[in-house]
Amino acid sequence: MTSTINPPRATPDPIVPKPSRKQKAVGIRYGLMERMAPYGYIAPFFALFLVFGLFPLLFTFVVALYDWNPVGSxxxxxxxxxxxxxxxxxxxNASGNTLSIWLLSTIPQLLIxxxxxxxxxxxxxxWANFFRMSMLLPYITSVAATTIVFAQIFDRDYGxxxxxxxFLGxxxxxxxxxxxxxxxxxxxxVVWRWFGYTTLLYLASLQAIPRDVYEAAAVDGASGWKQFIHITIPSLRPVIIFTIVTSTIGGLQIFTEPLLLSPQGQFSCGAMRQCQTLTLFxxxxxxxxxxxxxxxxxGVVLFGMIVAIALVNFLLSTRLKGAH
Amino acid sequence: MTDTVVAPVPTPPLPKRRSGGRVGRVRWWTYLFLIIAALACIFPLYWMFVVSSAGAGAASRLPPVLIPGGDLPRLVDLVFTTVPFVRALFNSAVVATTIAVGQALTCALAGFAFAKLRFPGRNVLFIIVVLTMTVPSQLSVIPQYMIISELGWVNTLQALIVPGLASAFGIFWMRQHISSTISDELLQAARIDGASSWQIFWKIVFPIIRPAAFVLGLLGFVTSWNDFLWPFIVLKSPDMYTVQIAIKALQNNLFVDLGLAMAGSFLATLPLLIVFVFVGRRMVAGIMDGAFKG
Structure with missing residues (x-):
């Protein structure tokens, strides 16, 4: 299992800036510039993150304590x-819907x-390339376009x-x-959009398994099914856990589909709020x-849920590591 | 925490010999399943084209019309007169292109710093980058809107562009890529010759990682082109709409023609499909190489 993973090295032999004769000639300012340069390279991300990521996140906790009307008091x-x-x-209701949609989308998606x-x-x-490319088509299709097509296909009168x-009676x-x-x-x-992408991730992990493992299994007379259970599934475990986590966090964000299924000017996804998700709420x-x-x-409650998921995931993956 | 996100990502470089895969005969049902999966991916897009060219009645005729009709010009014309769709295509192109180029550059540079340069706080800062990937920005859209409002950017394209110019995922991805493709000896040699890190990046590193930066930019382009929630919140007037919001506006005109929203969706997807024909293989390779998140 570990052979399929390649965790990033903690310190991948960085270059230590050694002042050359030329640099020394230029003087201290050049050295200072060189030492500060890395911070400049990462600054765009951190500046944007502070303004549009961290601050809004923290401020969500503040606003949540107020009766806050943007044009009133x-x-x-x-x-x-x-x-x-x-x-x-x-x-x-929205929590239940989110959970139900998550279950109905994640399980089939992972199995497929x-x-x-x-x-x-x-x-x-x-035709391996044709199959791989066709499976990525849904991923490049926008959620809005996807919703309009599927709503049409599933429509009661015109679908x-x-x-x-x-026709089938x-x-x-x-x-x-x-x-x-x-x-x-x-x-x-959701399944349509993501199953191909997930397939490619799994495939990438599978291709890292040396071919002789399958060859040895075939020589020993293991059927395709047995190879699937005893070689394929165990070697995919880390990436399966990873896709469950991402699909859970993605599931909490489902918004566009129920919005476009709502009547115009409404955000309830139907008269009974039957498919209103937490993000739409x-x-x-x-x-x-x-x-x-x-x-x-x-938003704060959603954050709590994500922290909980991350913790469960952390415990699961450390336990998995401990077991090996 | 780090390894929760990091662990499954990088697949080791493939062995030199033809790797990957089971051996033996490929059974017929392998092809059957794969063809069904491919058709399932293609059919909704094809159906979008059929309905936008044969009208919404296509499905209700018996047997349903499965081949495109001649109605496409009329419906496309209707799309362009119902909403400022040309403007929307232009807006989306501006936003997505700027974000693609911006992300490719900022993430390559930051990825280089994290992979190859040593500076105090590097590991802590990198852990912060990784942590930010787990918290979706959706949950704090209300304060985000307040900031955009304070900046006076409501109903402008920079409200979409600026927050998207850097991405934690992109930095993470470029760092992995740079650590695994560029040897330290090469960079050390350049150091001894007196090159600054800025020169090293542009003269040595960037030419090598350009294909990976291209794929990253491509993913950024697709994500930004397809984004819905944030543009839906900050864009107010039809001349500022991106194509996705224009589709939503078309959907509100269902009474005009049921095929209208489908024709709009078709037009909104077509540019990406054309791009995909040319770079699809590279995208597949890029995703299998470790781009695990959309």
Missing amino acids: QTFIGLENFSRLFQDPRFW ALLLAHLLNHARLK ILNHLLE ADRFDFRNSVLGSHVLIATM LYEQGFGQFAFGYGSAI
Whole structure:
């Protein structure tokens, strides 16, 4: 397993600036410039991060303590936003929807990607480049365009999927206006968008496994399935954990799909809020209702969830390391 | 914390001999599954084209129309008259190109500093870079909007461009790439000749890593072209819309023609598809080389 990973070296033999004769001639200022130069190279990122990343994140915690109206007044109310939030059925509804969509998208996506990566990882596969490239097409398609196409395909009256259902003798199904249907619809879009990308990540890890491992297994008479269970899955474990973490953090950010499934001017994703996610709820409160304080409280809760996920992931990966 | 994010990323450089993969005969069902997967990826895009050229009735006819019709010019014309779509394409191109070039340069330079230069605080600063990748910016959009508002940048393109000019992911990726492709001996030789780190970067490092910087810029271009939430928050007037927001505006005109939003989506995706035809292979290679996040 460790052979597939290559953690960055802590100190990859950096160059120690040795003042040459020429540099000495130029004097101390040149040396000082050289010593300060690395900070200049990383400065653009840190400057932008401070202004547009760290400060807004910290300020979210401050705004969350206020009844903050961008055009009206700002009143300090302590933790009231949070106590309101935890009693708000809309918050629990959005959390449930987010969880449900995450489960419906992550599990199929990982299974499909595992299978396809295993199939693609064949030394004698023809058209390998065509398959790899076609799987990246969804990734370059915008979420907005994806949502419009899938909403059309799944449409009750005009969608080709419902025509197919009808043709097969089943009833038409109104995906958008049912809880499970709308979740399946959004999850399908997420899976479509990401399974190819995940497949390529898995494939990259698989290709690092020396070919003789499979050769030895084949000589020992291990079938394709046995090779899959005993070679493919264990060697992919780190990258599988990684994709679960990224898809979880991505799942908390699902926004565009439910927004474009909402009727114009609304941010509820349907009359019953059947597919409103947490990020869409944040947007609705912040920019639909102009409740900046309440919206920021949702942001703080999202931050808490991400920290929790990172901790679980950290514990899992250290335990995995300990086990080996 | 670091290894939670870092661990799975870099795949070691592939061995010289043809590596990768199981051996033996490829079964027919391998191709069956792969062809189904490829069709599943292609069909929605193809369907977008069919509906934008045959009208929204395409699916409701029996059997459904599966080949493009001749309605495309009419619907495209309707897209251009309903929203300022040419302007939107221009806005998206300006934003995405600037971000692509900016990210490629800032991330290559910072990646070089983290990979090859020694300076106090380097490791701590690098850990901060890695940590920022785990916290999505979405959750703090409200204060971000306040800042943009204070700067007077609401409804301007720089509100989209400036925050996107550097990326933690890009720095991380370039650092990995530079550590693994550029030998220290080479740089030390240049040092002895009296070159400054700035000269070393431009004369030695950048020419070698240009392909990787290109792929990074490409990923930045695609991400920025497709971005929705942030432009949706800061852009207010139709002449400032990017294509994604223009699509949303078209969708609001569903009563005009059901094919309208599909035609808009098709037009918004077409530029990326054209780019993809030329650089798709490099993108695949770049992603498999360690670009693990979009």
